[in-house]
Amino acid sequence: MSALRILHLSDTHFSGDGGRHYGVVDTAEHLRRALSHVGHLTFDLVVVSGDVSQDGSEESYRQVRDAVTPWARARGARAVFAMGNHDQRGAFRAVLGSGQPDADEQQPPGVDLDRPVVSLVAQDGWRIVVLDTSVPGAGYGHLESEQLSFLKEILAEPAAHGTVVIVHHPPLPAQTALLQALALDEHDGRELLDIVRGTDVRVILSGHYHLPITEIVAGVPVTVAPGVTNLARAFADPAEESAIDGFGGSVVTIDGDHVRIVPxxxxxxxxxxxxxxDADVVAQIIQDAGRAN
Structure with a gap:
């Protein structure tokens, strides 16, 4: 079986005007440092699993594309992008297509600019599936039935080496009250995991939480990449929310029956x-932006 090495990044949060994230973070510098950190390695894929942009502008997508794609190609890889809750479908598609711009993308029928950004690429015996959990205007995630049916149909026939699924909102509970209010719909997450159970899916790559988490569910590793733009505090008061100035990513290697994830x-x-x-601010954000009960 052919091995597959993936650089898994997430949550680059670029703004088209080059503005600093939260007025603090130089996102371009964080991405440069994250790439430089593993620049001596070769890869097959470089994945940015959502929240590519902060402002949803075409310029922000061009900036990330122009930083990631040449770097990936120089190391034998192609770049793959997924939609996150801060991304805008029209601008994303205008610059990044359906998320796998360096390959022949196959999409389910009937997709238009307002529909979720979904793609499938089969290459060298591997199958890479990008799903879209974004809900326009919201921070929480949803997987509509058409995407789940699309995935189920794809997985009915195994690929030679296996399948990698990329989705921004993890099908895992969050560490904090705020991120749990902005998590993937619980029913959708269970259905996603039920669909991949017993299939050739080797790993699910996700982001959104800005901290490294890997959990084995139904025999499949679900891994969350730490944020490129900042690092969430995992073990502070869960009623509060905070992040520190730093960057991260993960190197994922699939080789035979081994899946190795090194964040x-x-x-x-x-x-x-x-x-x-603080807890009062978090409670207000949840009331304003969280999923209605």
């Missing part, structure tokens, strides 16, 4: 907090 996180300044929301 990396680097703090830029030990005491530099990007943001901190």
């Amino acid at each position: 990396f996180v680097e703090r830029l300044t030990p005491d530099d907090v990007v943001f901190h929301y």
Whole structure:
């Protein structure tokens, strides 16, 4: 079986005007440092699993594409992008197509600019599936039945080496109250995991939580990449929300029956907090932006 090595990045949060994220983070510099951290390695795929943009502008997508794609090609890889809750489908498609612009993308029938950004590429015995959990105007995630049916139909026939699924909102519970309010719909997450159970899916790559998590569910590793733009605090008060100035990613290697996930996180300044929301602020954000009960 052919091995597959993936650089898994997520949550680059670029703005078209080059503005700093939360007024603090130089997102271009964070991405440069994340790529440089593993620049001595070769890869087959470089994945950015959503929230590619912060402002949803075409210019922001061009900036990320122009940073990631040449870097990937120089190391034998192609770039793959997924939609996140901050991304805008029209601008995403205008620059990045359906998320796998360096390959012949296959899409389910009837897709238009307002529909979820979904793609399938079969290459060298591997199958790469990009799904779209974004809900326009919302922070939480949803997988509509058409996408789930599309995935189920695809997986009915195994690929030679296996399938990688990329989706921004993880089908896993979050560490904090705020991120749980902005998580993937619980029913959708269960259905996704039920669909991949017993199939050739080797790993599910996701983001959104800005911290490294890997959990084995139904025999399939579900892995969350740490954020490129900042690193969420995993073990602070779960009623609060905060992030530090740093970057991260993961190197995922699939070789035979082994799936190895090695995350990396680097703090830029030990005491530099990007943001901190106390419990009252978190409760208000949940009321304003969380999924209605």
